[in-house]
Each structure stands twice: as structure tokens, then as C-alpha cells.
Amino acid sequence: MSTTGDDKLKKIVSHAKEYGFVFPSSEIYDGLSATYDYGQLGTELKKNIKDYWWKSMVQMHDNIVGIDAAIFMHPKTWKASGHVDAFNDPLIDNKDSKKRYRADVLLEEHIEKIRGKIKKEVTKAAKRFGGSFEEAMFLETNPKVQKYNDQIKMIEDRMRTYLENEDLVALKQLIEELGITCPISGSKNWTDVRQFNLMFSTELGSIADDSNKIYLRPETAQGIFVNFLNVQKTGRMKIPFGIAQIGKAFRNEIIARQFIFRMREFEQMEMQFFVKPGTEIDWYNTWKERRIKWHKALGFDASRYRFHDHIKLAHYANAAADIEFDFPMGFKELEGIHSRTDFDLSAHEELSGKKMQYFDPEDNKSYVPFVVETSIGLDRMFLAVMSNSLVEEKLEDNSERTVLNIPAFLAPVKAAVLPLTKKDGLPEKANEIINRLKFDFNCQYDEKDSIGKRYRRQDAIGTPFCVTVDHQTLEDNTVTIRYRDTMEQERVSIEALEKMLDVKTNVKHVLAQLND
Numbered sequence: 001m002s003t004t005g006d007d008k009l010k011k012i013v014s015h016a017k018e019y020g021f022v023f024p025s026s027e028i029y030d031g032l033s034a035t036y037d038y039g040q041l042g043t044e045l046k047k048n049i050k051d052y053w054w055k056s057m058v059q060m061h062d063n064i065v066g067i068d069a070a071i072f073m074h075p076k077t078w079k080a081s082g083h084v085d086a087f088n089d090p091l092i093d094n095k096d097s098k099k100r101y102r103a104d105v106l107l108e109e110h111i112e113k114i115r116g117k118i119k120k121e122v123t124k125a126a127k128r129f130g131g132s133f134e135e136a137m138f139l140e141t142n143p144k145v146q147k148y149n150d151q152i153k154m155i156e157d158r159m160r161t162y163l164e165n166e167d168l169v170a171l172k173q174l175i176e177e178l179g180i181t182c183p184i185s186g187s188k189n190w191t192d193v194r195q196f197n198l199m200f201s202t203e204l205g206s207i208a209d210d211s212n213k214i215y216l217r218p219e220t221a222q223g224i225f226v227n228f229l230n231v232q233k234t235g236r237m238k239i240p241f242g243i244a245q246i247g248k249a250f251r252n253e254i255i256a257r258q259f260i261f262r263m264r265e266f267e268q269m270e271m272q273f274f275v276k277p278g279t280e281i282d283w284y285n286t287w288k289e290r291r292i293k294w295h296k297a298l299g300f301d302a303s304r305y306r307f308h309d310h311i312k313l314a315h316y317a318n319a320a321a322d323i324e325f326d327f328p329m330g331f332k333e334l335e336g337i338h339s340r341t342d343f344d345l346s347a348h349e350e351l352s353g354k355k356m357q358y359f360d361p362e363d364n365k366s367y368v369p370f371v372v373e374t375s376i377g378l379d380r381m382f383l384a385v386m387s388n389s390l391v392e393e394k395l396e397d398n399s400e401r402t403v404l405n406i407p408a409f410l411a412p413v414k415a416a417v418l419p420l421t422k423k424d425g426l427p428e429k430a431n432e433i434i435n436r437l438k439f440d441f442n443c444q445y446d447e448k449d450s451i452g453k454r455y456r457r458q459d460a461i462g463t464p465f466c467v468t469v470d471h472q473t474l475e476d477n478t479v480t481i482r483y484r485d486t487m488e489q490e491r492v493s494i495e496a497l498e499k500m501l502d503v504k505t506n507v508k509h510v511l512a513q514l515n516d
Contacts, residue, residue: 008328012386013259015402019461021045021386022260034253034264041461042382044412044442046267049381050246052410052507053269056294056514057244064242064271065235069223071248075214077222078199080347082315087218088195090163090171094182095189103171103193104312106180107159111152112330118148156311163312168193198251200264216250221373223247224272225344228356228369232274239358239369240283242273246378258329260379267378274369276360277342283372284319284339291335291374292323297510298407300388306331316343325384334384335376342368385410389462404462405485409507413463414441418454420470422447430469433479433494441501459484464505467497 016022021042025035038046058066078084090103121144126133139145155178162170172193181188200216217223224243231243246269253264260266275283288307295305303326310320319339324331345368349356357366389404408414417434419426427447434443444463446454451468458466466482473479479497482489492500503509 005328005330008387009259012328012383012390015390015404015460016042016259016386034257034262036260036263041412045385045406045410045462046378046382048410048412048507049378049385050269052510053294053376053378053381054244054246055507056511057242057269057271060511060515061242063237063240064244064273065231065237066244066246067224067227067231068247069220069227069245071217071250072204072214073217073222073226076351077226077348078215078218080351081222081225081344082347083199083215083218084197087199088197090168090193091196092172092175092193093191094185094187095191096187097182097185099182099184101182103168103175104159104163106175107155107178109330110178110180111155114148114152118145121145121148160311166195168195198253200250200252218251219249219375220245220247220268220270221272221375222344224270225348225356225371228274228345232358239360240273240275240279242271244269244271246270258327260383261327261329261332263379268375269378269381270373270375272340273372273374274358275372277367277370280339280341280370280372281319284337287372287374288321288337291337291376293514295323295325295335297513298385298388298410300384304388305334308333314338316340325380325387327383327387332380333377334380335374338373338375340371340373342370344371345369401456401459403459403484406462406464407510408464408505409510411462411464411505412442413444413458413461414505415465415467415501416444416446416454416458416463417467417469418445418451419447420451420468424471425474426469426471429473430467433467433469433497436494437498437501440498441505455482455487465501 013022017024019041020039023037023039024031025037026032054066058064078087091100092103092106093100118139121142122135122138125138125142126135155174158170158174161167162174169192172190175190176188179188199218201213202216203212204214205212224245227243231237232241246267248265249268250265253262273283273287292305292307296302305326306324308322308324308331310317310322313320317338318341321337322333323335323337325334345356348354349368356368358369359366385406386404389406390402391405392400392402394400406412415437417430417437419430430445430447434445437443444458446457448454449457455466462484464484466484468480468482470480473494477494478491479494480489481492481497481500
């Protein structure tokens, strides 16, 4: 792969379209900005990610249940949640490129550049000192590194203050003071910073006036909060307990870009965990540990993940952190863990006039529970898997192959069954094998082109196993298994095939690791 992030992202976009993972939406009409359709393989990968999350979150916990709330909600929901008054992004335009940016993102990207300078200093020192180099000591004592860290702290402190106070003038001044330029025009010709509300609105009913205005939900969490008592009472749930949901959300992102990383229509996987007041920070730390363990169970390099504490806390939170992933465009938010206090339930209780309290039989009293939230973007998770998995390899014979090293339990196609030739009963035998496997595994049949070309096609879509049916199969009921990652081959009986695929591709084996 190319070493530059832009080139890597372009290759992912191209590969995703060429092989049926992701298409631009309404492409025959030249597309619609920041909207995408998932193709036949993308849909399978997305479903497998959802299954992994749902089973680990709901099936593996006896105190977490799932719901599916409506996209349309009463407009007072969004007044209570704060979205009507406070769901804004601070935006700034470059007058020369005519491009719009989030002011806080420009500052965060500037901080990342400074962190990049620290990494360069570490690399240079490691080369200079060789085996005697102690990175931790170097980071603590090197004057240049200390200067860079001081710069980062200064920017973060001022940024936090300006965002909390909504001081947009000072935010612009900080951008100018740091000499931040537009990535496209290279100029510093900035407009003032302005707040922009991100909610899509529409009208309910036949009369288009404000009294009928409703919103497309900007998050799925509120559907959980308004159903808190419904679920608690009907499920006889005892605190602590959680409610999970997977669903679409919509935000009028003005600066939506970077493929499926930031879209106007996206999908979230969220879980709200209701706890006794005073225990929320312990549960917040517990869920941070559980969620990073879930991500690392995919087998990706641990250095591609990091925690990032929020510079500015949302109005509802008393603690918040992101799990960031090293995407082609750098470290970006993949999942958020937030201690939301009792803000949501209390706000809905006040505006609706309905009690949102839990009677605790142990304490013999009622209270509004506190909430710890885990929220992951499904589309971002999809992009993280693609980013980590797409590689170009140079082989020993100097040929090259493009391969998606997707974890086998997430792979869209688990096995490709390939007859060596189109005659002599081999296609019939191959279909017989597929008919045996398809109850448990998504399989693909392919008889076109040489066996080598067929292997390459399966590598490119991430199929972990190719099953080749040849003339020996007709004699002894054995097939050749070819492994995607190593390209090694072995002979196995058809009877052993099902068990082998189950061991290698069933999500239950990954879930068992999380349960240890």
C-alpha cells in the first residue's frame, strides 16, 4: 500500500466499489454527497460486525437487553435532550478554497502534527542510541519533546475554555495565532467561526407549519431513554442493567467527507447502562476496559488503538473518552464511552411530567439512575476493518496479490468452493458440498478462469478458505483447502470440512475469549 493516508483511503474507496462492498449512492445521477450504499459483500460484512457487537453486548450479558426504537420521535424529545438548543458544530470557512471546516477539528489536526514531531524525535533518538535507548526516559527529559508537549497542553487548555464558553471569536484567534492553513488552498484567509445545528427537520402531517415540525433522530440513545421504564418493568430488570440498540441516525454534516467515516445517514451501535448514583465512574472505567478488549479481540495491531479523553465535555457528561483508531487519515474517533450522569432521564422527567425513577428494593428508595454509554459508529467500524485488512503483497515469485485479511469470523464469504474444471462431474460435486455447508456458512461457487485467478479473486474479497474439488475428490471424498493468509494448502476429507470451518470462522470462539 502507499505510505500516504490520502492514497491509502483512495485505494480503499476504489477496492470497496470494484468488489461490491460500498457504492456511491444514486451513482447513475452522479451521486449524492456523503451518502453511500452497501453492496452485496459490504452488506454481509456489516451484518457480521453487527452480530459480533450484538452477541457480545446482549447475548453474553444477562443484564443487558435490546430494543429497536422508531426513527421519528416526539419533537419534545429533542428539546429535553438539548439537541434543539445545543447540538451545534463550530464551523469556519476558508475564503480562498470556499471549503468549510470544523474549527475544533482543525485545532485537533494541528495537535496531531505536533505529536508527529515528537514521534520523529523518538525515531531519530532510537537510531542514535541503538539498544541502549530508553523511550520513556527520553520522552520525560528531552527539551524538544517537553516543548512540544507544552504546546499541546496550551492548545488543549485554551480550546477547552473557548468551546465551553462558546467563545467563537477567541477560537478563530487561536487558529490564526497557530498559523493554521487550509489543507486545500494553503491560505490563512478565514471567516469568523459560526455555530450550525446539525439536525434534519421535516413536517409530520399534511400542513407544513412549525407545530408539526419533527426531526430525523441525530442519535439512537434517546429512543432508549424514553423507553427506560417500559423495558425495566416488562423485563423486571434490576439495576445495574443495560439497554442496547442498533439503528440509523441522521446529521446534516456540512463537512461530511473521508468516505464513510462521516456521513449524513449512518448507523450506530449503542448501549446505555443504568447504574446507582455514585457508582457511575467505576462503571465508566469498567466499560472502557470491556470495549477496548472487544476491539483488540479482532487481532489488529494494538498500536492502532488509543484512548482520548474529551477536551470539552458534553453538557450531559461528567466523564468521556473516545477509543480512537489509526485510520488512513490518522487517529480518529471510533467509539465513545460517556458517563452521562442522570441528565437524560431527569430532563425527560421534567419536560414530560412523567416519573423516570427506579425503586431500589435493597435501599428501599426511588432514584433517577445514572447512565454510562458506549456508542460505536457501525460505518466507522466497517472502515476500520477495511483499513486494517487491505494489503498488497509481493510474493516470492515477484508477482503481487491484493488481499483483504479480514478476521475470518467477519469475512463476508467464509468459503469458496471451486471445481478444478467445468466437466467430469466436478461442478456437480462442488455444488453438493455447497448445499451441505450453506446452512451454517456463507459460501460462493466459482468455476470461471484458472484456479490461480479464482484464488486471487477470493483473496481480494477476504474469503479465508478456498475449497478445491478435483478428480481425486471423486475417488476418496477429499478436497484441497487453501488458506488465504498463508496461501498454504492441505488435503482434508469432506466430512472434516464442516468442523474445520466452524472452528475457524464461528464468532462463538471469539466471544469465548471475551468471556474469560
